[in-house]
Amino acid sequence: MSRLLQWLFGRLPIGWLQLTHSRPRFAAALAGVAFANVLVFVQLGIMNSMATATLKPYEFFQPDIMISASDANSMSEGGNVARQWLFQALADPDVTGGTGLFIATVDWARETDNLALTTYGIDPTLPQFLSPAMARKISSLQLQNAGILDMFSRGLPREEAAAIRPQTPASFEVSGTTLTLYDTFQGGGGFGVDGYMMVSDQTFLTLFPKRSSAAPDHIFLQIARGADPDVVAARLRGAISDKTLRIRSFAQAAAEDQSYQQTERPTGIIFGFGVIIGILVGIVIVYQVLSTDVADHLSEYATFKAMGYPQQFFLGIVFEEALILAILGFVPGFFVASGLLVGMKAATGLPLAMTTTMAVMVFIGTLVACSVSGAIATRRLATADPADLF
Amino acid sequence: MSEDTPIAVTGLNHWFGTGEARKQAIFDVNLQVKRGSLTILMGPSGSGKTTVLTLMGCLRDVQDGSVNLMGHELNGADRAQNEALRRRLGFIFQAHNLHGSLTALQNVLMGVQVHGLPDRQTQHDAARHALSLVGLADRMGYLPANLSGGQKQRVAVARALVGNPDVIFADEPTAALDSESGMTVVKMLKKLGQMRGTTTVMVTHDDRILELADRIVTLEDGRIVRDTAPYHE
Structure with a gap:
Protein backbone atom coordinates (compact mmCIF):
# COMPACT_ATOMS: atom_id res chain seq x y z
CA MET A 1 0.00 0.00 0.00
CA LEU A 55 -43.82 2.17 -7.75
CA LYS A 56 -44.58 -1.53 -7.48
CA PRO A 57 -48.37 -1.20 -8.19
CA TYR A 58 -47.56 0.94 -11.23
CA GLU A 59 -45.75 -2.08 -12.65
CA PHE A 60 -49.01 -4.05 -12.74
CA PHE A 61 -50.65 -1.68 -15.21
CA GLN A 62 -49.71 0.08 -18.43
CA PRO A 63 -52.24 2.74 -19.37
CA ASP A 64 -51.03 5.89 -21.08
CA ILE A 65 -53.02 8.37 -19.00
CA MET A 66 -54.53 8.22 -15.52
CA ILE A 67 -57.40 10.41 -14.33
CA SER A 68 -57.59 10.75 -10.55
CA ALA A 69 -59.41 12.78 -7.96
CA SER A 70 -57.85 16.05 -6.85
CA ASP A 71 -56.73 14.59 -3.52
CA ALA A 72 -55.16 11.45 -5.02
CA ASN A 73 -51.54 12.01 -4.06
CA SER A 74 -50.79 8.35 -4.51
CA MET A 75 -52.46 5.46 -6.29
CA SER A 76 -54.10 4.16 -3.12
CA GLU A 77 -55.17 7.54 -1.76
CA GLY A 78 -57.89 9.99 -2.73
CA GLY A 79 -61.56 10.04 -3.63
CA ASN A 80 -63.41 8.46 -6.50
CA VAL A 81 -63.73 9.66 -10.06
CA ALA A 82 -67.05 9.73 -11.83
CA ARG A 83 -67.14 7.32 -14.75
CA GLN A 84 -68.76 10.05 -16.89
CA TRP A 85 -65.32 11.63 -17.31
CA LEU A 86 -64.18 8.46 -19.00
CA PHE A 87 -66.82 8.98 -21.66
CA GLN A 88 -65.91 12.64 -22.03
CA ALA A 89 -62.27 11.66 -22.47
CA LEU A 90 -63.18 9.11 -25.12
CA ALA A 91 -64.40 12.01 -27.25
CA ASP A 92 -60.79 13.04 -27.77
CA PRO A 93 -59.61 11.71 -31.15
CA ASP A 94 -56.38 10.35 -29.68
CA VAL A 95 -58.03 8.44 -26.84
CA THR A 96 -58.67 4.90 -28.05
CA GLY A 97 -59.97 3.24 -24.90
CA GLY A 98 -60.54 3.52 -21.19
CA THR A 99 -61.46 1.61 -18.08
CA GLY A 100 -61.97 2.17 -14.39
CA LEU A 101 -59.67 0.93 -11.65
CA PHE A 102 -61.11 0.14 -8.22
CA ILE A 103 -58.87 -0.04 -5.15
CA ALA A 104 -59.54 -1.11 -1.57
CA THR A 105 -57.89 -3.13 1.16
CA VAL A 106 -59.01 -6.68 1.84
CA ASP A 107 -58.08 -8.29 5.15
CA TRP A 108 -57.37 -11.98 4.92
CA ALA A 109 -57.94 -13.28 8.46
CA ARG A 110 -55.66 -16.28 8.79
CA GLU A 111 -55.09 -18.63 11.68
CA THR A 112 -51.94 -16.99 12.88
CA ASP A 113 -52.07 -13.53 11.41
CA ASN A 114 -54.02 -11.11 9.29
CA LEU A 115 -52.90 -10.17 5.77
CA ALA A 116 -53.78 -6.66 4.56
CA LEU A 117 -53.99 -6.90 0.78
CA THR A 118 -54.36 -3.90 -1.50
CA THR A 119 -56.97 -5.19 -3.92
CA TYR A 120 -57.42 -3.91 -7.46
CA GLY A 121 -60.70 -4.34 -9.30
CA ILE A 122 -60.13 -4.41 -13.07
CA ASP A 123 -62.07 -5.29 -16.17
CA PRO A 124 -60.62 -8.72 -17.10
CA THR A 125 -61.75 -8.33 -20.70
CA LEU A 126 -59.34 -5.40 -21.19
CA PRO A 127 -55.87 -6.88 -20.66
CA GLN A 128 -54.29 -4.06 -22.69
CA PHE A 129 -54.37 -1.90 -19.55
CA LEU A 130 -52.25 -4.43 -17.67
CA SER A 131 -48.56 -5.25 -17.87
CA PRO A 132 -47.90 -8.27 -20.11
CA ALA A 133 -47.00 -10.42 -17.08
CA MET A 134 -50.23 -9.53 -15.34
CA ALA A 135 -52.31 -9.81 -18.52
CA ARG A 136 -51.26 -13.46 -18.87
CA LYS A 137 -52.64 -14.25 -15.43
CA ILE A 138 -56.10 -12.71 -15.45
CA SER A 139 -58.21 -15.17 -17.46
CA SER A 140 -59.47 -16.77 -14.24
CA LEU A 141 -60.75 -13.40 -13.02
CA GLN A 142 -63.71 -13.72 -15.38
CA LEU A 143 -65.10 -16.19 -12.85
CA GLN A 144 -67.19 -14.61 -10.14
CA ASN A 145 -65.44 -14.15 -6.77
CA ALA A 146 -62.08 -15.14 -8.21
CA GLY A 147 -58.78 -13.49 -7.44
CA ILE A 148 -55.08 -13.79 -8.06
CA LEU A 149 -52.68 -13.15 -5.20
CA ASP A 150 -49.27 -11.56 -4.69
CA MET A 151 -46.99 -14.55 -4.06
CA PHE A 152 -44.57 -12.34 -2.07
CA SER A 153 -47.23 -11.12 0.37
CA ARG A 154 -45.67 -10.55 3.78
CA GLY A 155 -46.62 -13.34 6.18
CA LEU A 156 -47.64 -15.74 3.41
CA PRO A 157 -45.39 -18.84 3.43
CA ARG A 158 -43.70 -19.32 0.08
CA GLU A 159 -44.82 -22.96 -0.11
CA GLU A 160 -48.41 -21.93 0.46
CA ALA A 161 -48.16 -19.27 -2.24
CA ALA A 162 -46.57 -21.75 -4.64
CA ALA A 163 -49.44 -24.19 -4.05
CA ILE A 164 -52.04 -21.72 -5.34
CA ARG A 165 -52.59 -22.86 -8.93
CA PRO A 166 -55.71 -23.00 -11.14
CA GLN A 167 -55.86 -26.75 -10.41
CA THR A 168 -55.38 -26.23 -6.67
CA PRO A 169 -57.02 -22.92 -5.76
CA ALA A 170 -57.24 -21.54 -2.25
CA SER A 171 -60.27 -19.89 -0.71
CA PHE A 172 -60.95 -17.51 2.13
CA GLU A 173 -63.87 -15.49 3.45
CA VAL A 174 -64.19 -11.76 2.94
CA SER A 175 -67.26 -10.06 4.42
CA GLY A 176 -69.35 -13.17 4.04
CA THR A 177 -68.18 -13.84 0.48
CA THR A 178 -65.92 -16.74 -0.37
CA LEU A 179 -63.08 -15.54 -2.53
CA THR A 180 -61.13 -18.13 -4.50
CA LEU A 181 -57.52 -17.53 -5.45
CA TYR A 182 -56.57 -19.24 -8.73
CA ASP A 183 -53.09 -18.02 -9.36
CA THR A 184 -50.31 -15.79 -8.08
CA PHE A 185 -48.20 -12.95 -9.45
CA GLN A 186 -45.03 -11.24 -8.33
CA GLY A 187 -45.57 -8.24 -6.08
CA GLY A 188 -44.13 -7.66 -2.63
CA GLY A 189 -45.13 -6.07 0.63
CA GLY A 190 -44.91 -2.34 1.07
CA PHE A 191 -44.86 -0.02 4.07
CA GLY A 192 -48.64 0.12 4.40
CA VAL A 193 -49.81 -3.24 3.13
CA ASP A 194 -48.69 -6.86 3.22
CA GLY A 195 -49.27 -7.55 -0.46
CA TYR A 196 -51.57 -7.17 -3.44
CA MET A 197 -54.53 -8.95 -4.93
CA MET A 198 -56.23 -8.61 -8.30
CA VAL A 199 -59.94 -9.27 -8.82
CA SER A 200 -62.48 -8.37 -11.51
CA ASP A 201 -64.42 -5.15 -11.11
CA GLN A 202 -67.58 -7.24 -10.63
CA THR A 203 -66.01 -9.29 -7.85
CA PHE A 204 -64.67 -6.06 -6.33
CA LEU A 205 -68.19 -4.61 -6.19
CA THR A 206 -69.41 -7.82 -4.56
CA LEU A 207 -66.72 -7.58 -1.93
CA PHE A 208 -67.43 -3.88 -1.38
CA PRO A 209 -71.16 -3.45 -1.93
CA LYS A 210 -71.07 0.20 -0.90
CA ARG A 211 -68.84 1.03 -3.84
CA SER A 212 -70.47 2.00 -7.15
CA SER A 213 -69.48 0.93 -10.63
CA ALA A 214 -70.00 4.56 -11.62
CA ALA A 215 -67.22 5.77 -9.36
CA PRO A 216 -63.89 3.97 -9.73
CA ASP A 217 -60.75 5.20 -7.92
CA HIS A 218 -58.94 6.04 -11.13
CA ILE A 219 -59.69 6.05 -14.82
CA PHE A 220 -57.15 4.53 -17.17
CA LEU A 221 -56.94 5.73 -20.75
CA GLN A 222 -55.17 4.34 -23.74
CA ILE A 223 -54.18 6.62 -26.60
CA ALA A 224 -53.43 6.16 -30.27
CA ARG A 225 -50.02 4.84 -31.24
CA GLY A 226 -47.60 7.71 -31.74
CA ALA A 227 -49.60 10.20 -29.66
CA ASP A 228 -47.77 11.90 -26.80
CA PRO A 229 -49.44 11.09 -23.43
CA ASP A 230 -48.40 14.45 -21.94
CA VAL A 231 -49.86 16.36 -24.88
CA VAL A 232 -53.11 14.38 -24.80
CA ALA A 233 -53.33 14.75 -21.00
CA ALA A 234 -52.91 18.52 -21.33
CA ARG A 235 -55.64 18.59 -23.94
CA LEU A 236 -57.94 16.53 -21.73
CA ARG A 237 -57.37 18.90 -18.83
CA GLY A 238 -58.86 21.62 -21.02
CA ALA A 239 -61.65 19.50 -22.39
CA ILE A 240 -63.01 17.73 -19.30
CA SER A 241 -65.49 19.82 -17.37
CA ASP A 242 -64.23 18.97 -13.86
CA LYS A 243 -61.13 21.13 -13.55
CA THR A 244 -60.22 19.69 -10.16
CA LEU A 245 -59.30 16.30 -11.63
CA ARG A 246 -55.69 15.27 -11.92
CA ILE A 247 -55.17 14.18 -15.50
CA ARG A 248 -51.61 13.01 -16.00
CA SER A 249 -49.59 10.60 -18.05
CA PHE A 250 -49.17 7.34 -16.15
CA ALA A 251 -45.41 7.91 -15.95
CA GLN A 252 -45.92 11.35 -14.47
CA ALA A 253 -48.41 10.01 -11.95
CA ALA A 254 -45.84 7.42 -10.81
CA ALA A 255 -43.11 10.06 -10.51
CA GLU A 256 -45.37 12.39 -8.54
CA ASP A 257 -46.45 9.55 -6.26
CA GLN A 258 -42.81 8.73 -5.51
CA SER A 259 -41.95 12.37 -4.88
CA TYR A 260 -44.95 12.69 -2.57
CA GLN A 261 -43.91 9.63 -0.55
CA GLN A 262 -40.33 10.83 -0.18
CA THR A 263 -40.81 14.52 0.42
CA GLU A 264 -44.25 15.01 1.93
CA ARG A 265 -45.05 11.87 3.88
CA MET B 1 28.84 40.17 -1.04
CA SER B 2 26.86 36.95 -1.19
CA GLU B 3 29.71 34.89 -2.63
CA ASP B 4 32.04 35.23 0.36
CA THR B 5 29.52 36.47 2.89
CA PRO B 6 26.34 34.39 2.65
CA ILE B 7 24.94 36.08 5.77
CA ALA B 8 25.07 39.81 6.35
CA VAL B 9 23.08 41.29 9.24
CA THR B 10 22.92 45.07 9.52
CA GLY B 11 21.21 47.16 12.20
CA LEU B 12 18.89 44.32 13.19
CA ASN B 13 16.26 45.07 15.81
CA HIS B 14 13.43 42.79 16.87
CA TRP B 15 10.47 43.05 19.22
CA PHE B 16 8.08 40.52 20.72
CA GLY B 17 4.52 41.21 21.82
CA THR B 18 2.20 44.07 21.01
CA GLY B 19 0.97 47.22 22.70
CA GLU B 20 2.22 47.76 26.22
CA ALA B 21 3.57 44.21 26.31
CA ARG B 22 5.82 44.89 23.34
CA LYS B 23 9.39 44.31 24.32
CA GLN B 24 12.59 44.68 22.32
CA ALA B 25 14.66 41.51 22.23
CA ILE B 26 17.39 42.38 19.70
CA PHE B 27 19.25 45.66 19.61
CA ASP B 28 21.19 46.85 16.57
CA VAL B 29 22.89 43.57 15.77
CA ASN B 30 25.49 43.66 13.00
CA LEU B 31 27.11 40.48 11.83
CA GLN B 32 28.77 39.18 8.70
CA VAL B 33 29.38 35.45 8.34
CA LYS B 34 32.01 34.12 5.94
CA ARG B 35 31.36 31.30 3.55
CA GLY B 36 32.48 27.89 4.82
CA SER B 37 32.96 29.11 8.37
CA LEU B 38 31.67 27.60 11.60
CA THR B 39 30.23 30.40 13.72
CA ILE B 40 29.04 29.77 17.24
CA LEU B 41 26.49 32.02 18.94
CA MET B 42 26.85 31.96 22.70
CA GLY B 43 25.23 33.72 25.58
CA PRO B 44 22.98 33.17 28.56
CA SER B 45 19.37 32.12 28.19
CA GLY B 46 17.24 34.99 26.92
CA SER B 47 20.21 36.77 25.39
CA GLY B 48 18.61 36.66 21.92
CA LYS B 49 20.92 34.20 20.18
CA THR B 50 18.08 31.90 19.08
CA THR B 51 16.05 34.87 17.87
CA VAL B 52 18.97 36.00 15.73
CA LEU B 53 19.31 32.44 14.42
CA THR B 54 15.64 32.24 13.43
CA LEU B 55 15.77 35.68 11.79
CA MET B 56 18.81 34.67 9.75
CA GLY B 57 17.13 31.37 8.85
CA CYS B 58 14.02 33.15 7.51
CA LEU B 59 11.86 31.48 10.12
CA ARG B 60 10.73 34.86 11.47
CA ASP B 61 9.86 38.03 9.62
CA VAL B 62 12.50 40.72 9.89
CA GLN B 63 10.88 43.79 11.48
CA ASP B 64 13.69 46.33 11.40
CA GLY B 65 17.15 46.33 9.90
CA SER B 66 18.55 44.13 7.19
CA VAL B 67 19.29 40.43 6.90
CA ASN B 68 20.87 39.49 3.61
CA LEU B 69 20.90 35.74 3.12
CA MET B 70 22.76 34.40 0.11
CA GLY B 71 22.11 37.64 -1.76
CA HIS B 72 18.43 37.89 -0.82
CA GLU B 73 17.08 40.58 1.47
CA LEU B 74 14.79 39.02 4.07
CA ASN B 75 13.23 42.27 5.26
CA GLY B 76 10.01 42.39 3.26
CA ALA B 77 10.44 38.95 1.67
CA ASP B 78 7.18 37.09 1.07
CA ARG B 79 6.33 33.54 2.11
CA ALA B 80 7.21 31.98 -1.24
CA GLN B 81 10.64 33.65 -1.25
CA ASN B 82 11.28 32.47 2.29
CA GLU B 83 10.23 28.92 1.40
CA ALA B 84 12.51 28.89 -1.62
CA LEU B 85 15.42 30.14 0.48
CA ARG B 86 14.80 27.62 3.25
CA ARG B 87 15.23 24.82 0.74
CA ARG B 88 18.86 25.93 0.46
CA LEU B 89 19.31 25.75 4.22
CA GLY B 90 19.76 22.93 6.68
CA PHE B 91 18.28 23.02 10.15
CA ILE B 92 19.36 20.93 13.11
CA PHE B 93 17.12 21.29 16.13
CA GLN B 94 17.92 20.57 19.74
CA ALA B 95 14.86 18.32 19.96
CA HIS B 96 15.77 16.67 16.61
CA ASN B 97 12.05 16.86 15.56
CA LEU B 98 12.09 13.64 13.63
CA HIS B 99 8.75 12.48 12.31
CA GLY B 100 7.67 9.63 14.57
CA SER B 101 5.81 7.76 11.83
CA LEU B 102 8.74 7.72 9.42
CA THR B 103 11.80 5.50 9.55
CA ALA B 104 15.28 6.99 9.78
CA LEU B 105 15.65 6.61 6.01
CA GLN B 106 12.26 8.21 5.33
CA ASN B 107 13.06 11.12 7.65
CA VAL B 108 16.24 11.77 5.73
CA LEU B 109 14.36 11.37 2.44
CA MET B 110 12.21 14.30 3.50
CA GLY B 111 15.34 16.40 3.32
CA VAL B 112 15.89 15.27 -0.27
CA GLN B 113 12.37 15.36 -1.62
CA VAL B 114 11.95 19.03 -0.81
CA HIS B 115 14.48 19.67 -3.58
CA GLY B 116 12.56 17.54 -6.05
CA LEU B 117 15.47 15.36 -7.07
CA PRO B 118 14.86 13.59 -10.37
CA ASP B 119 14.11 10.02 -9.46
CA ARG B 120 13.35 7.81 -6.52
CA GLN B 121 16.59 5.84 -6.76
CA THR B 122 18.72 8.97 -6.67
CA GLN B 123 16.79 10.20 -3.65
CA HIS B 124 17.24 6.92 -1.82
CA ASP B 125 20.93 6.74 -2.67
CA ALA B 126 21.46 10.26 -1.31
CA ALA B 127 19.55 9.48 1.88
CA ARG B 128 21.41 6.21 2.45
CA HIS B 129 24.73 7.94 1.89
CA ALA B 130 23.87 10.66 4.41
CA LEU B 131 22.87 8.08 7.01
CA SER B 132 26.10 6.16 6.39
CA LEU B 133 28.07 9.36 6.95
CA VAL B 134 26.59 9.71 10.43
CA GLY B 135 27.20 6.02 11.18
CA LEU B 136 23.63 4.83 10.94
CA ALA B 137 23.80 2.58 7.90
CA ASP B 138 22.44 -0.27 10.00
CA ARG B 139 19.52 1.73 11.43
CA MET B 140 17.84 2.96 8.25
CA GLY B 141 14.59 1.08 8.77
CA TYR B 142 14.22 2.04 12.42
CA LEU B 143 11.47 4.34 13.66
CA PRO B 144 12.69 7.19 15.89
CA ALA B 145 11.05 5.53 18.90
CA ASN B 146 13.52 2.67 18.50
CA LEU B 147 16.62 4.88 18.29
CA SER B 148 18.65 6.32 21.15
CA GLY B 149 18.78 10.09 21.71
CA GLY B 150 22.18 10.30 20.03
CA GLN B 151 21.05 8.24 17.07
CA LYS B 152 17.99 10.45 16.60
CA GLN B 153 20.17 13.53 16.58
CA ARG B 154 22.45 11.95 14.01
CA VAL B 155 19.43 11.21 11.81
CA ALA B 156 18.46 14.89 12.17
CA VAL B 157 22.00 15.85 11.12
CA ALA B 158 21.80 13.54 8.11
CA ARG B 159 18.44 15.09 7.19
CA ALA B 160 19.98 18.57 7.35
CA LEU B 161 23.02 17.60 5.31
CA VAL B 162 21.44 15.42 2.65
CA GLY B 163 20.26 18.32 0.52
CA ASN B 164 23.76 19.83 0.31
CA PRO B 165 22.64 23.08 1.97
CA ASP B 166 24.54 26.33 1.52
CA VAL B 167 24.02 27.29 5.15
CA ILE B 168 23.29 25.15 8.21
CA PHE B 169 21.56 26.61 11.26
CA ALA B 170 21.92 24.44 14.33
CA ASP B 171 20.39 24.91 17.75
CA GLU B 172 22.23 23.01 20.48
CA PRO B 173 22.92 20.08 18.14
CA THR B 174 25.18 18.34 20.62
CA ALA B 175 22.99 18.73 23.70
CA ALA B 176 21.58 15.21 23.46
CA LEU B 177 24.86 13.61 22.47
CA ASP B 178 27.72 12.18 24.46
CA SER B 179 31.05 13.89 24.19
CA GLU B 180 32.40 11.70 21.40
CA SER B 181 29.22 11.84 19.28
CA GLY B 182 28.98 15.59 19.79
CA MET B 183 32.51 16.10 18.58
CA THR B 184 31.88 13.82 15.61
CA VAL B 185 28.86 15.85 14.54
CA VAL B 186 30.61 19.21 14.85
CA LYS B 187 33.72 17.93 13.10
CA MET B 188 31.50 16.77 10.30
CA LEU B 189 29.98 20.24 9.99
CA LYS B 190 33.44 21.76 10.08
CA LYS B 191 34.63 19.38 7.37
CA LEU B 192 31.65 20.27 5.21
CA GLY B 193 32.66 23.89 5.46
CA GLN B 194 36.17 23.07 4.31
CA MET B 195 35.12 20.69 1.53
CA ARG B 196 31.91 22.18 0.17
CA GLY B 197 32.01 25.70 1.55
CA THR B 198 28.94 25.03 3.68
CA THR B 199 28.48 27.79 6.26
CA THR B 200 27.36 26.77 9.73
CA VAL B 201 25.85 29.01 12.40
CA MET B 202 25.33 27.20 15.66
CA VAL B 203 23.82 28.14 18.99
CA THR B 204 25.41 26.17 21.79
CA HIS B 205 26.33 26.12 25.46
CA ASP B 206 28.69 23.22 24.89
CA ASP B 207 32.22 24.33 25.80
CA ARG B 208 33.68 21.09 24.43
CA ILE B 209 33.20 22.16 20.84
CA LEU B 210 34.38 25.77 21.07
CA GLU B 211 37.85 24.89 19.85
CA LEU B 212 36.38 23.89 16.47
CA ALA B 213 34.72 27.28 15.94
CA ASP B 214 36.09 29.75 13.44
CA ARG B 215 34.30 32.49 15.26
CA ILE B 216 32.46 32.89 18.55
CA VAL B 217 29.83 35.60 18.86
CA THR B 218 28.52 36.27 22.34
CA LEU B 219 25.18 37.98 22.93
CA GLU B 220 23.82 39.46 26.12
CA ASP B 221 20.47 41.20 26.48
CA GLY B 222 19.96 41.23 22.71
CA ARG B 223 23.30 42.84 21.91
CA ILE B 224 26.57 41.44 20.60
CA VAL B 225 29.03 41.93 23.43
CA ARG B 226 31.93 39.90 22.08
CA ASP B 227 32.94 38.69 18.62
CA THR B 228 36.18 36.70 18.52
CA ALA B 229 38.08 34.03 16.63
CA PRO B 230 40.13 32.78 19.57
CA TYR B 231 41.47 29.57 18.14
CA HIS B 232 42.54 31.13 14.88
CA GLU B 233 44.47 34.10 16.21
Missing part, protein backbone atom coordinates in the same frame (compact mmCIF):
# COMPACT_ATOMS: atom_id res chain seq x y z
CA SER A 2 2.80 2.35 0.99
CA ARG A 3 4.60 1.74 -2.31
CA LEU A 4 1.40 2.21 -4.30
CA LEU A 5 0.69 5.53 -2.61
CA GLN A 6 4.29 6.65 -3.07
CA TRP A 7 3.98 5.89 -6.76
CA LEU A 8 0.65 7.75 -6.92
CA PHE A 9 1.76 10.86 -5.05
CA GLY A 10 5.37 10.92 -6.20
CA ARG A 11 6.46 11.45 -2.59
CA LEU A 12 6.49 9.61 0.70
CA PRO A 13 2.88 8.78 1.65
CA ILE A 14 3.13 10.64 4.92
CA GLY A 15 -0.63 10.67 5.47
CA TRP A 16 -0.78 6.90 5.20
CA LEU A 17 2.27 6.44 7.42
CA GLN A 18 0.81 8.78 10.04
CA LEU A 19 -2.57 7.08 10.02
CA THR A 20 -1.17 3.56 10.23
CA HIS A 21 1.45 4.45 12.84
CA SER A 22 -1.09 3.70 15.56
CA ARG A 23 -3.08 0.70 14.35
CA PRO A 24 -5.77 0.82 17.06
CA ARG A 25 -6.40 4.50 16.38
CA PHE A 26 -6.51 3.88 12.65
CA ALA A 27 -8.96 1.01 13.15
CA ALA A 28 -11.15 3.23 15.33
CA ALA A 29 -11.10 5.98 12.68
CA LEU A 30 -12.08 3.51 9.95
CA ALA A 31 -14.80 2.08 12.18
CA GLY A 32 -16.15 5.61 12.62
CA VAL A 33 -16.28 6.25 8.88
CA ALA A 34 -17.75 2.79 8.28
CA PHE A 35 -20.39 3.48 10.92
CA ALA A 36 -21.40 6.72 9.20
CA ASN A 37 -21.53 4.82 5.90
CA VAL A 38 -23.76 2.16 7.43
CA LEU A 39 -26.10 4.85 8.77
CA VAL A 40 -26.41 6.46 5.35
CA PHE A 41 -26.72 3.14 3.51
CA VAL A 42 -29.50 1.88 5.78
CA GLN A 43 -31.46 5.11 5.55
CA LEU A 44 -30.99 5.20 1.78
CA GLY A 45 -31.94 1.53 1.58
CA ILE A 46 -35.18 2.23 3.39
CA MET A 47 -35.87 5.28 1.22
CA ASN A 48 -35.14 3.21 -1.87
CA SER A 49 -37.40 0.44 -0.70
CA MET A 50 -40.12 2.99 -0.13
CA ALA A 51 -39.66 4.18 -3.70
CA THR A 52 -39.68 0.60 -4.97
CA ALA A 53 -42.78 -0.24 -2.95
CA THR A 54 -44.49 2.94 -4.11
CA PRO A 266 -43.51 11.79 7.41
CA THR A 267 -41.74 8.49 6.75
CA GLY A 268 -39.96 9.87 3.69
CA ILE A 269 -38.91 13.03 5.51
CA ILE A 270 -37.67 11.08 8.54
CA PHE A 271 -35.51 8.77 6.42
CA GLY A 272 -34.26 11.78 4.45
CA PHE A 273 -33.16 13.36 7.72
CA GLY A 274 -31.53 10.07 8.64
CA VAL A 275 -29.33 10.35 5.55
CA ILE A 276 -28.36 13.93 6.44
CA ILE A 277 -27.56 12.94 10.03
CA GLY A 278 -25.42 10.05 8.77
CA ILE A 279 -23.46 12.43 6.55
CA LEU A 280 -23.00 14.90 9.42
CA VAL A 281 -21.84 12.12 11.73
CA GLY A 282 -19.31 11.08 9.09
CA ILE A 283 -18.03 14.64 8.66
CA VAL A 284 -17.66 15.10 12.42
CA ILE A 285 -15.86 11.78 12.88
CA VAL A 286 -13.41 12.40 10.05
CA TYR A 287 -12.84 16.00 11.15
CA GLN A 288 -12.12 14.79 14.67
CA VAL A 289 -9.63 12.21 13.41
CA LEU A 290 -7.89 14.61 11.04
CA SER A 291 -7.75 17.61 13.35
CA THR A 292 -6.37 15.44 16.16
CA ASP A 293 -3.82 14.05 13.75
CA VAL A 294 -2.78 17.54 12.63
CA ALA A 295 -2.51 18.67 16.27
CA ASP A 296 -0.39 15.62 17.11
CA HIS A 297 2.03 16.35 14.29
CA LEU A 298 2.30 20.12 14.53
CA SER A 299 5.98 20.04 15.46
CA GLU A 300 6.75 17.68 12.57
CA TYR A 301 4.83 19.93 10.19
CA ALA A 302 6.67 22.96 11.58
CA THR A 303 9.93 21.11 10.90
CA PHE A 304 8.89 20.46 7.31
CA LYS A 305 7.92 24.13 6.99
CA ALA A 306 11.37 25.08 8.21
CA MET A 307 12.84 22.79 5.58
CA GLY A 308 10.99 24.73 2.88
CA TYR A 309 7.95 22.57 2.20
CA PRO A 310 5.13 24.79 0.87
CA GLN A 311 1.61 24.98 2.27
CA GLN A 312 0.24 22.77 -0.53
CA PHE A 313 2.39 19.94 0.73
CA PHE A 314 0.63 19.97 4.09
CA LEU A 315 -2.79 20.31 2.52
CA GLY A 316 -1.83 17.30 0.41
CA ILE A 317 -1.07 15.25 3.52
CA VAL A 318 -4.42 16.10 5.14
CA PHE A 319 -6.36 15.35 1.96
CA GLU A 320 -4.37 12.15 1.49
CA GLU A 321 -5.52 11.09 4.95
CA ALA A 322 -9.10 12.13 4.18
CA LEU A 323 -9.11 10.04 1.00
CA ILE A 324 -7.61 7.02 2.74
CA LEU A 325 -10.23 7.21 5.49
CA ALA A 326 -12.98 7.65 2.90
CA ILE A 327 -11.92 4.70 0.75
CA LEU A 328 -10.93 2.26 3.48
CA GLY A 329 -13.87 3.25 5.69
CA PHE A 330 -16.30 2.79 2.81
CA VAL A 331 -15.38 -0.86 2.19
CA PRO A 332 -16.41 -2.30 5.59
CA GLY A 333 -19.36 0.12 5.70
CA PHE A 334 -20.56 -1.22 2.37
CA PHE A 335 -20.36 -4.87 3.41
CA VAL A 336 -21.89 -4.37 6.84
CA ALA A 337 -24.74 -2.33 5.36
CA SER A 338 -25.33 -4.94 2.63
CA GLY A 339 -25.64 -7.61 5.31
CA LEU A 340 -27.97 -5.44 7.38
CA LEU A 341 -30.21 -4.73 4.40
CA VAL A 342 -30.43 -8.45 3.59
CA GLY A 343 -31.35 -9.16 7.22
CA MET A 344 -33.91 -6.35 7.33
CA LYS A 345 -35.45 -7.58 4.08
CA ALA A 346 -35.82 -11.07 5.50
CA ALA A 347 -37.36 -9.69 8.68
CA THR A 348 -39.79 -7.19 7.12
CA GLY A 349 -40.46 -8.39 3.59
CA LEU A 350 -39.72 -4.88 2.34
CA PRO A 351 -37.82 -4.57 -0.95
CA LEU A 352 -34.56 -3.59 0.76
CA ALA A 353 -31.38 -4.07 -1.25
CA MET A 354 -27.96 -2.58 -1.86
CA THR A 355 -27.98 -1.07 -5.34
CA THR A 356 -25.10 0.01 -7.53
CA THR A 357 -26.50 3.55 -7.64
CA MET A 358 -26.59 3.68 -3.84
CA ALA A 359 -23.05 2.33 -3.57
CA VAL A 360 -21.66 4.83 -6.10
CA MET A 361 -23.62 7.70 -4.57
CA VAL A 362 -22.50 6.92 -1.01
CA PHE A 363 -18.89 6.39 -2.14
CA ILE A 364 -18.80 9.77 -3.86
CA GLY A 365 -20.59 11.31 -0.88
CA THR A 366 -18.00 9.79 1.46
CA LEU A 367 -15.17 11.23 -0.61
CA VAL A 368 -16.81 14.67 -0.59
CA ALA A 369 -17.63 14.53 3.15
CA CYS A 370 -14.09 13.45 4.02
CA SER A 371 -12.64 16.19 1.81
CA VAL A 372 -14.85 18.76 3.54
CA SER A 373 -13.63 17.48 6.92
CA GLY A 374 -10.07 17.64 5.64
CA ALA A 375 -10.53 21.19 4.40
CA ILE A 376 -11.80 22.26 7.83
CA ALA A 377 -8.98 20.41 9.60
CA THR A 378 -6.31 22.17 7.52
CA ARG A 379 -7.07 25.40 9.39
CA ARG A 380 -5.07 24.00 12.29
CA LEU A 381 -2.01 23.78 10.05
CA ALA A 382 -1.61 27.54 10.31
CA THR A 383 -0.56 27.10 13.94
CA ALA A 384 2.52 25.10 12.90
CA ASP A 385 5.18 27.83 13.25
CA PRO A 386 8.74 26.74 12.50
CA ALA A 387 10.12 29.54 14.68
CA ASP A 388 8.61 27.75 17.69
CA LEU A 389 10.94 24.82 17.10
CA PHE A 390 13.90 26.73 18.49
